[in-house]
Amino acid sequence: MSAKTDPTRTGMTDAEAEAQARQIIADFATSYRDQTPLPRYGDAPPVPQPGIPPMSQRTTETARAVMFCSLATVPPGLIAVAVMVASEHANPTVIGMICAAPAAIAVPILALARLLRRAGQAAPAEIHQHYTGHVDQRTVQTKTTGLWAKTNNQQ
Template sequence: MYPDTTPQDAVMSDADAAVEAARIIADAYRPVPATPTAYRDTTPLPARGDAPPVTQPGRPPMSQGATDASALMLAGGATTAMVGGTAAMLMYVSQYADPLVCGLVFGAPTALVLALARLLKGAKPAPDVHHHYDGPVYQDQRNIHTRTTGVWAKTNNEQ
């Protein structure tokens, strides 16, 4: 064991120990002062800094058309995977399914949907245009054909 190196004047009496214990308990249960939970730094940001650009997580920035096409391709790929998985599972479970028949059965709905979409797209009538005015109105409807040519872009607007 280690020898007792506590000085004799550091030993407390029972009354002093009770007072010190009461003080420690009172400090422990004292309410915490209100501290801010948020901080807004109002210093202006520099126009540019020294840090190099960092690749952000997620999809890379694209145009709206590219984003739409990407989402459409992802949806088409997922649909194809589901249909192909169903056909494969059917052939595996039945142990007799003919791949040609499965291709016709699972491919027919896709071909039908594509054919209907093309039919509806071609059969769409031209929209009716209705204008309602109050008071005198001047209408100027022109078609302007623009063509830009040359190394130094020269634009010709023709009516």
């Protein structure tokens, strides 16, 4: 029974379907080459990108800690101001001192931490020296008394 007389089949014959499939496969792109020029590399400095400038991990962590610490001081300050306003003892000078107190305490602490960090960075590197060979070790215990005393540790 052919495809034209078969009531269950409609449309193309097997040969027509195969020819159509081959045409679709032939027209479909199987590869693509991007012709845009590649980015340059070499000694040229990088181009600054828009947005937040790049920071080191340490700087990022410090900035994040400063933000979180500054946010932690807001609720106690607002509570103190609300209590003073509610008790009708709110003095603008006192409110200013309360709001500036966390910064006044934090500045010397941060300066001291920075000084200690710089001192640690300026310290000479730890050097491990390993010797092979004979070692002469002598332990001498002496007791020197007197106003003008001289100790000779010679053997």
